[in-house]
Amino acid sequence: MKEVLIATGNRGKLRELELLLNPCVQKVYSLADFPDVAPAVEDGRTFAENAIKKATAAAHATGKPSLADDSGLVVEALDGVPGVFSARFAGEGATDAQNNAKLLQMMAGIPAGARKASFRCAAALCIPGKEPVVFEGEVKGVVLEAPRGTEGFGYDPLFLVPEYGKTLAELPLEVKNRISHRSIALGKVIQYIGNCKES
Numbered sequence: 001m002k003e004v005l006i007a008t009g010n011r012g013k014l015r016e017l018e019l020l021l022n023p024c025v026q027k028v029y030s031l032a033d034f035p036d037v038a039p040a041v042e043d044g045r046t047f048a049e050n051a052i053k054k055a056t057a058a059a060h061a062t063g064k065p066s067l068a069d070d071s072g073l074v075v076e077a078l079d080g081v082p083g084v085f086s087a088r089f090a091g092e093g094a095t096d097a098q099n100n101a102k103l104l105q106m107m108a109g110i111p112a113g114a115r116k117a118s119f120r121c122a123a124a125l126c127i128p129g130k131e132p133v134v135f136e137g138e139v140k141g142v143v144l145e146a147p148r149g150t151e152g153f154g155y156d157p158l159f160l161v162p163e164y165g166k167t168l169a170e171l172p173l174e175v176k177n178r179i180s181h182r183s184i185a186l187g188k189v190i191q192y193i194g195n196c197k198e199s
Contacts, residue, residue, distance in 0.1 A: 001025050001193050002025075002026050003029065003065065004021065004025050004027075004029070004064070004067050005030070005034070005067070006021075006029065006068070007057070007058035008068065009030070009039060012154070016177060017069075019173070020183055020187075021067075021186065021189075021190070024190050025193075029062075029064065031058070034058075034062055037057075037058065039054070040053045040057035040058070040068075042054070045084065046084065047069075047070040047084060048122040048124070048134045051069050051122045051123060052068075052126070052132050053068075054066075054068030054070070054124070055067060055132055056126045056132055059128050064128070065125065065128070066125075066126050067123065069121055069123040069185065069186075070084065071086070071119065071122070071182060072087070072120065073143075073159070074118050074119075075107070075143060076114075077107065077115065082103065086154070087154070100155060100158055103143070104145070104146075107143060107145075115142050115143045117141060117143045118141065118181075119138065119139050120136070120137070120138045121181040121185040122135070122185065123135045123136075123185040123186055133192065135185045135188035135192065136185055137183065137184025137185035137186070137187075139180055139181045141161045141162060143158050143159065144167065146158075147167075147169070148160075149166070149168070149169025150169060151168075151172070151173065151176075152176065156168035157169035164179075
């Protein structure tokens with residue numbers, strides 16, 4: 001594929017997606033390249049609904065193949081919370097630190113054996129003139145009682161990946177990009193694009 005617009009304003013997410021797409025896409029754009037394009041309203045009930053909304057809006061506004069993902073943390077003990085509200089868990093415009101603080105507050109007193117969670121991602125690719133397609137990925141882990149690590153963003157410092165004994169914020173980016181929910185979903189996108197064939 002010659003070009004794709006990544007419909008996000010999140011710099012951390014953009015950095016991850018650019019690295020993942022680099023082998024198969026010649027030119028990657030972001031919403032920063034199209035300042036007149038308003039971001040889509042994320043009011044879907046699922047990650048897939050939000051991803052489709054964002055990708056479709058970007059593709060219609062720019063005429064370019066557009067990729068958007070919606071992802072978040074799903075905590076078993078909290079009945080799936082924060083889920084689709086992960087980015088704004090502590091309110092609109094909340095920082096990562098504020099979202100993490102609210103999560104820790106809600107999970108206070110929950111024992112280690114009951115802190116299972118998963119990061120889930122739905123990635124939607126919308127090529128103008130075609131129906132959007134959705135690909136999903138998931139990584140399972142445990143929510144810690146205190147943050148660890150300085151890499152990554154969002155809930156990464158609280159999310160322990162048992163196989164590595166480290167949080168996503170402690171793992172090198174190349175390792176995170178290999179195992180993360182987003183990389184799994186994006187791997188399926190890349191396979192769909194056609195193993196780096198022109199499209």
